[in-house]
Amino acid sequence: MCRRFASTEAASRVSARPLPGCSARSRDASRDTPQRSDSASRRSGFAWRTGRTSGLPRQTVLEVTGRDPETGAYHLASGFGPGAQWYRNIQRTPHVTVQVGRRRTSAVAEPLGPEESGRLLAAYALRHPRLARGLMRMCGLEPDGSAEDYDRIGRAHIPFVRVLPDERPARRLSPGA
Template identity: 55%
Template structure:
């Protein structure tokens, strides 16, 4: 583990049976069980940057702005996560939250805003935030400043719903 002051060793992508378990939520969305996840997870349907094929992944919602129609998400695997890189290349995507679909456009979040997002997330979900930080290779003491530092080094995206779709 590292402190928030140093770059962490990012977790490796799951393989084998862990990959099957990690991808299980995609299949649950496929059979209509997306509402089981509430608003904490969303299904991201995006375009592969090299293949042009449709790709799907389930990611955790860090913050949702219902009035503005946006969802903020973080790449726990860092800037090299495929879905993150795909959205930087082709920011137009679709998300499914529960049973509803929304066309969205992805926008990178500035590091200082990522810090604020992470601090608010930690205040709402302290246990999940601590576990998420540990998973990403950070050791935190639970202070707001610590979570801000973590959030400043994690890549965040804001997914804005297309006007009129929300």
């Protein structure tokens, strides 16, 4: 069984190499190696942002719930609600660096309203019904499986964030910078 943490920040401190897709495809019971689907690297990503009180860089592994093909924006869900540390940090400092697959870019994170959060969660659940049910259970919620219920849950409990990539590529900080 995949190890689950109270927060993704705890998971990022445990290992320098997190297990993308861990919640989607747990471990094979007969082996102790993670099993990943080919699309796991497209569904999970890293977000680097600035801590709102410490000012220190922070890293989180997040579920990418969708992508807008017109703008290139990624959609992320805050499964632990508006109190999640990464969500609170991006509200204070919306400039982030994201990596999905092998693509790393500077971006601006924008929290979305309840209506759009509900719509995005319902759309995600239609594309990935088993994964959506599992993620909701992990968040302590039990959906009935209908699009209306996922919409209600998204509006009431799970805020979404739009992460819009900047035009410029992400910079690596050099020792003299």
